[in-house]
Amino acid sequence: MSVFLAILWKDLVTEWRSRDRVIAMGLFALLVVVVFHFALPEAGADRLRPALPGLLWVAYVFAAMLGLNRAFAVELENDALAGLALVPADRGWIFLGKAAANWILLGVVQAATAVAFALAFDVRLAAVAVPLSGVVALGSLGLCSIGTLFAAISVRTQYREVMLPLLLLPLLVPVLLGAVDATAQLLDEGRVSFAPLQLLLVTNAVFLIVSFVGFEYVLDE
């Protein structure tokens, strides 16, 4: 547990001092929203409505990819990754610390993106802010858990910027299905059924367990 807290503290303090990851993720997500805003026809706003949850999650996933790619880049400097590999603890705790930091940072970006999204597409998010936060948090948990594992795998590869999305996006299908469905229900009806949440919960549990166990072998050369 102390390893988990130490890694979480280190990642958040490091990010707080540089802010480079959050700013890059935030600007990228904002750009996606702006591009969609200008690219989609204004006249057919009602027809666009079913696509909005998907657009929101596209921005979230792209921002997450950017953040995850950088999550382990900081560990390459001074070979700090080798320092972590030497820690005499279950490496799953290192994974959890990194994943939790990624989840928190992504959450900050998602909150800002949601505001921009609401303004750009005239969506009333305030009424469903609390349940939507829960859905986004659940979806992001799945994204960050398996994403952190694959970020660690791809960080030592030659084409890591490309490798991570290639490895990760196919695995994110169940997360996106659940998250987009739940978000759509919230935006349409103001409430969400259990089915998409169940999908998210089960997927998250599987991703967390697999990543916790699998991380033991990821840090070895």
Add this chain to the structure above:
Amino acid sequence: MNAPVIEARGLEKRFGPVVALAGVDLDLPRGCVLAVVGPNGAGKTTLLRLLAGLARPTRGWVRLEGVARGRREARRRIGFIGHATFLYPALTARENLLFAARLYGVSDPAGRAEALLARQGLAQVADQPAGSFSRGMAQRLAIARGLVHDPQVVLLDEPFTGLDRPAADRLDAQLRNLRTEGRTCVLATHDLARAAAVADRALVLSRGRVAHAAEGAPLVGETLERAYLAAVDGSA
């Protein structure tokens, strides 16, 4: 009988067709300081990484006090001071040590960090980011980081690099202290004079193989130098 703290048999590491290390056997008892010397590319760093569990041997095995390399109990025994410092530039010197101490479950991280900062002469700059440090200061902080959990086995890869004379002398004294305290050290270095002065065993590596082995403190500097120069000539 003094059972070996570090035991290795038939260590071999290949990177594709390249043999980085082959046929290395080690039996290092408690309190032994082994100097590993050799030209660039001789396999010194590879040997240390294999001992630390940072790389898997292609053949052979390593045990630390009877525990196979890479296991959690083996990692707990190791302090690794490598080419790279393992430091986070955005964290201060104190924060880097606190972080390492927490990772290793040290009982009083703050106290341990303060003691190490003082020992390395870094107390005055404890609250400065490690990224602002000179190479020598970063190296001293890296040494403190490697010793933060009071390891039984200390692996040092070119630890004198970047150190000025007083800092190198301080490290010399620390190595002697580590030996007196019964810790086992493996020191990879190009500095033959310091190696001969500190170590009680030496291994000269050339092209991944043991070219010369010497034992018995104090090591004779000239013999070591001749073997080293032969290894350098051989690899040229």
